[in-house]
Amino acid sequence: MSDNHCNHGGLCGGKGKETLKAGVWITNPVAIQVLGICSALAVTTTLMNSLVMSIALTFVCVGSNLFVSLLRDITPRRIRMIAEVAIIATFVIVFDLLLKAFYFEMSEQLGPYVGLIITNCIVMGRAEAFALQNPPTVSMLDGLANGVGYTIVLCAVGFFRELFGAGQLFGITIWRTVADGGWYPQNVVMILAPGAFISLGFLIALYNWLSGANDPDKEAAS
Amino acid sequence: MSDISPWAILIATIFTSNILLTNFLGMCSFLACSRQVDTAVGLGAAVIFVMVCTTAINWWIYTHALIPLGIEHLWFIVAIAVIAAFVQFVEMFVERFSPKLYHALGIFLPLITVNCAILGASLLMITRNYDFHQSVAFGFGGGIGWMLAIVLIAGLRQKMSYSDVPRPFQGVAIVMIITGIMAMIFMGFAGMVKI
Numbered sequence: 001m002s003d004n005h006c007n008h009g010g011l012c013g014g015k016g017k018e019t020l021k022a023g024v025w026i027t028n029p030v031a032i033q034v035l036g037i038c039s040a041l042a043v044t045t046t047l048m049n050s051l052v053m054s055i056a057l058t059f060v061c062v063g064s065n066l067f068v069s070l071l072r073d074i075t076p077r078r079i080r081m082i083a084e085v086a087i088i089a090t091f092v093i094v095f096d097l098l099l100k101a102f103y104f105e106m107s108e109q110l111g112p113y114v115g116l117i118i119t120n121c122i123v124m125g126r127a128e129a130f131a132l133q134n135p136p137t138v139s140m141l142d143g144l145a146n147g148v149g150y151t152i153v154l155c156a157v158g159f160f161r162e163l164f165g166a167g168q169l170f171g172i173t174i175w176r177t178v179a180d181g182g183w184y185p186q187n188v189v190m191i192l193a194p195g196a197f198i199s200l201g202f203l204i205a206l207y208n209w210l211s212g213a214n215d216p217d218k219e220a221a222s
Numbered sequence: 223m224s225d226i227s228p229w230a231i232l233i234a235t236i237f238t239s240n241i242l243l244t245n246f247l248g249m250c251s252f253l254a255c256s257r258q259v260d261t262a263v264g265l266g267a268a269v270i271f272v273m274v275c276t277t278a279i280n281w282w283i284y285t286h287a288l289i290p291l292g293i294e295h296l297w298f299i300v301a302i303a304v305i306a307a308f309v310q311f312v313e314m315f316v317e318r319f320s321p322k323l324y325h326a327l328g329i330f331l332p333l334i335t336v337n338c339a340i341l342g343a344s345l346l347m348i349t350r351n352y353d354f355h356q357s358v359a360f361g362f363g364g365g366i367g368w369m370l371a372i373v374l375i376a377g378l379r380q381k382m383s384y385s386d387v388p389r390p391f392q393g394v395a396i397v398m399i400i401t402g403i404m405a406m407i408f409m410g411f412a413g414m415v416k417i
Contacts, residue, residue, distance in 0.1 A: 034394050037249035038338050085306065089299040097295060112345035115298045119338040121250050193244045194409065197402030201395045209390035 019138060023145025030153040031207040035121040039113050040154055041196040047170050050158030051151075052106050056095050056114055058147025061123050063091040065143035068131040084127045085118065092117045122146055153203065160199050165190035228359035231352075235363030237411040241339055242371040243404060245346070247364075248339030252372050253394060255333070262376035265333070266369025270362065272312065272334050273343050276305050277361030280344040281354055301344045309335045339368050375401060 029035050036057070043053040067087045068075075075083050096114050099107040107114065117123060126146055131139040162168055167175035167184045176182020189195045241247050248269070255265050280301050288294050313331045317324045334340060343364045347357040378400055387396050 034253055035250060037253065038246045038342075041246040041249065082306065085302055086299065089302055093295060093298055096298070112342055112349055115301075115345045116247075116338050116342055118298060118302050119336050119341050121336060124336060189406070192409070193246070194402040194405040196246065197398045197405055201391075201398030201402060204398065205388075205390040205395040208393075208395065 016138070016141065019142050020145040020148075023142055023147075024149045024152070025211075028149040028153065028207070029122045029125075029146050030150055031204050033125070034204075035125055036123075036150060037200070038116060039120060040150070040157060041193075041200060042113050043110055044154060044158040044161050044196060044199075045165070045191050046162045046168075047155060047158040049106070049109060050154040052099075052103070053110060053113065054147065054151035054154050056092075056099070056110075057117055057120065057122065057150055058144065059095055060088060060091040060117050061126060061143035061147045062140050063094075063143075064088045064123055064127055065131040065139040066136055068127040069134060069136045069139035072132050080132065081128075084124060088123050088127065089118050122150060153200075156203055157196070157199050160203075161190045161195055165195060226356070228355045231356050232359045232363040233414070235360055236367040236370065237408065238414055240367040240371055240405075240408055241343065241364040242368050243401070243408050245342065247342035248337050248368055251333050251337045252368075252375070253397060256372050256376040256379055256397070259373060259376045259380060262372045263369070266365075266372055268331060268334055269337065269339060269368050270365030272305075272309060272331075273340055273361045273365040273368075274358060275312075275361075276308055276340055277343050277347055277357050278354070279308065280304055281347060281352075281357040284348055285354075297348070298345075302341060305340055305344070306335050339364065371401075371404065374404065378404075 023029070027033060030037065030040050039053055039057070043049045064084070064087050068084055071083070071087075092115060095117075096107070099110075099114065126143055130142045134142070159169065163174060164187045167173060167177045167182070167186060173180075175184035177184050177186045179186065187195075190199065235241060239245070242249070242252060251265065255261050283300060283304060284294075284297060288297060288300065309331055313324075316331075343361050347360050352360055375397070379397065382396070382400075391399070
């Protein structure tokens with residue numbers, strides 16, 4: 001799932017700033033590596049949900065990268081996957097309990113998708129591809145960078161879906177809908193499932209256009 | 223919520239609330255393995271089998287072990303451990319007794335542990351308070367629905383290799399958009415069964 005990281009000028013070996021840049025833009029986990037799509041589609045009906053989900057993923061990614069990296073020398077090669085899953089699941093449970101304790105409505109809305117961070121390929125992919133080979137501080141930074149990259153994409157999808165679907169942002173009315181006596185005819189499809197696929201499709205296309213991906217020598221990829 | 227017949231759940235999870243097209247579960251392997259119809263069928267079959275068995279096992283463990291012991295907060299870690307162990311076990315079993323099936327299915331099995339449709343089905347059935355029969359129907363229907371979606375998209379992607387897709391849309395972007403259109407088509411089934 002993560003062999004293609006090092007194609008981009010060997011940035012994986014880079015430290016600090018380069019690690020950040022790689023995670024946020026160059027190898028953006030959602031737009032380029034197409035990982036963690038499930039939650040990117042499911043929770044983006046509103047901007048607030050997207051933001052909470054992004055915080056959850058960043059938290060889990062930083063935490064699990066730190067611990068996978070700390071334990072990397074004493075983890076036997078054969079059982080490393082199980083060890084990684086156990087570490088990730090622990091952090092997910094911690095976040096889930098926090099959310100239930102302090103922000104119960106949000107935990108109801110996100111439903112099973114918080115639990116599904118365990119099988120989110122971003123977290124697993126970073127643990128496997130980065131934290132296993134790198135010291136704790138850089139691994140945490142890598143987790144943070146990927147979390148931020150995920151946050152950007154999720155919030156962009158959430159922004160367009162909430163704005164076009166309900167005329168609102170963070171639950172505050174921006175465009176008054178026809179139903180409320182305003183002028184904006186709601187586009188309900190954006191809130192429903194198909195809107196998620198289509199918005200993300202267009203966002204990935206926009207990313208490709210901006211970053212000049214899909215250049216002629218990679219054309220055969222599709 | 224939980225007095226619907228298992229048959230209704232079965233039909234509903236295949237069509238009206240398809241696990242992939244409305245719950246977005248299993249997208250990663252869906253995008254990675256939908257280039258060829260053969261691959262899609264193999265993976266789909268493996269998903270159906272694993273999903274039915276893990277929903278049954280997980281339901282039993284949750285109801286008869288976690289609730290009596292009062293440790294429901296460990297549910298996530300137990301669910302994923304059961305799935306990982308089950309997949310590992312099936313892999314060993316199939317390799318030992320049917321090498322032919324192992325070659326057909328073998329490469330897909332490790333992928334299934336991280337397929338969020340499997341874990342998602344287990345988490346959803348508990349959230350929705352299904353009983354045992356409903357859970358198994360949900361797992362079976364979910365698996366069939368997932369296979370249906372991935373096989374249909376694989377067919378479209380094979381045809382699409384002859385079309386002239388604008389450059390920024392090539393690859394994943396266009397697949398997402400046709401999946402969106404597919405989801406809209408499946409919305410046409412809404413109202414057939416309610417869950």
